[in-house]
Amino acid sequence: MSGNTLGKIFCVTNFGESHGPAIGAVVDGCPPGLELSEADIQAELDRRRPGTSRHVTQRQETDQVEILSGVYQGRSTGTPIAMLIRNVDARSKDYSKIADTFRPGHADYTYTQKYGDRDPRGGGRSSARLTAPSVAAGAIAKKWLAREHGMRIRGYMSQLGPIAVPFESWDEVPRNPFYAPCAAVVPELEAYMDQLRRDGDSIGARIEVVAENPPAGWGEPLYDRLDADIAHVMMGLNAVKGVSIGAGFGCITQRGSEHGDELTPQGFVGNNAGGVLGGISTGQPITVSLAIKPTSSIRIERRSVDREGNPVQVQTLGRHDPCVGIRATPIAEALLAIVLMDHALRHRAQCG
Template sequence: MSGNTLGKLFCVSNFGESHGPAIGAVVDGCPPGLPLSEADIQAELDRRRPGTSRHVTQRKEPDTVEILSGVYNGITTGTPIGLLIRNTDARSKDYSNIEDTFRPGHADYAYWRKYAHRDPRGGGRSSARLTAPTVAAGAIAKKWLAQTFGVQIRGYMSQLGEIPIPFVNWEMVGQNPFFAPNAGIVPELEAYMDQLRRDGDSIGARIEVVAEKVPAGWGEPIYDRLDADIAHAMMGLNAVKGVSIGAGFDAVAQRGSEHGDEITPEGFVGNNAGGVLGGVSSGQPLTVSLAIKPTSSIRVMRRSVNRANEPVEVQTLGRHDPCVGIRATPIAEALLAVVLMDHALRHRAQCG
């Protein structure tokens, strides 16, 4: 009931705080027999890792993963897989000035009202640092889905602030720090981010995630719809303020004759549904779009209150991403993988 576990048959429980000794996840429900090593997981963590370019937080965390259980002789045993990532570069003194105040846009005030206690160091439990265990768990799901069904999950940034990023090809996504599918626009994105850092401000982004070769039939009607579970998982990613499947909000301006994807003997004519019909996968590519809000930790002075409800001005120091969306792509991929693996196992359990 505490909201730290995602999934029903493939369950991922996330633990830790931004400046605690370690963060991690317990992955329960992974079938036995999957070849799995720390290197499999590390490759995904390195894509999300901080300090990889001047455009993201300069916190220098190696994010080295340790498999504590659930794997023997390089093979999953079917028992819970314990994953640990140690925090090695926390600078808690950067947050000493906000222990009794609330940063605008952050979870500080809401956490204080809920728990009457909070860890102010780096945001504690609400920090994007806690997405690393999600990526680690998602690496397991990605490998199982690819090995079992040939499912491929990829993502990219389609917009940075007010700059749209036209899609050119997938090969370019891994060749720049923005996960942009367009090499020609990278210099403009870099100049934009450099100015943003000089201003001490932040910006949002839009991320697209695509899962291909998803078999038809995964999902449930009504409450456990595949698209509903995807939206639920994606809203668990820090800074996500909007999730759309397929045409999403563009469907508002479409007529039924345009939006409803016609079916021919050769397959669907379009994919406005985003690969989900009635909460169940259609066999088409599953397309998800995320709106990421601007980072709340900025150096611009902002009005707020302290715990005594007195007016104060807050400036957030420390090392922060001017755009958290830059590192969000591998996290969104991981969340989609976790949901799809959970539904794959649920489908197998019900329908054989």
């Protein structure tokens, strides 16, 4: 009921608040015998860590992960893997002025309506800080999928605000802070972000995620479709307002003769389906596209109300990402990995 656990066999429970003592995840259902160390998980956390460039929040969190259980002598035991990430650079005083008001576009109002109270420090439970435990859990799933099925899950930014980012090479993605696959566009992205920060405003982005080499046959009909579960988990990522798979909304203008991927003895001719047909994987790459909204916490004053319904002007101070999409790529990769590992284990349980 509480909505903090993802998966049916590979289950990930996320806990903590942005300015609490720590955040973390408990991963239950990981098969035994997987070689696993804190270094495996840390490598993924470092990709999403704040403060890595001038274009993201300057909150200085090391995001050092501690494995508390479920691993013995470097291998998973099959018991719950508990992981802890301590918060070391929270500035709760930055949020004292908005404790009794609601930031436009944020979850302040809805959390108050649901729970009657909320933790205003950094957004509390609604903060994107809580994506770090998901990345930690996704690191486990990535490693298992690579070992068992030779799968590789990668992502990149395809658009930042009005700037389209053409795909040039996967090699370019780790070489810049935007996860952009085109080196030529990086200076333009940097100039745009510098101006955006001076304006005290924010912007959205589009992220693409690809799972390569998935087996055919994963997923269930109707209510547990693979694509439905992917969309479900991606909509759980902070600031995501749209998810498309394969051709996505582009299929609106496609004719059936164009959209339906023809089959030949050599395989599928295209991949408009994004690797999923009837809720079950085709064996082609699984392609997912995410629309990420502008960050709600901005320095520009905006109209709102306080707890009593009185009109107020809200200005959010503190350290925030002017574009949360910049750090979203490793998070989206992790979430896709978690869903795919869960479906891999479900398929194995049903079909052997």
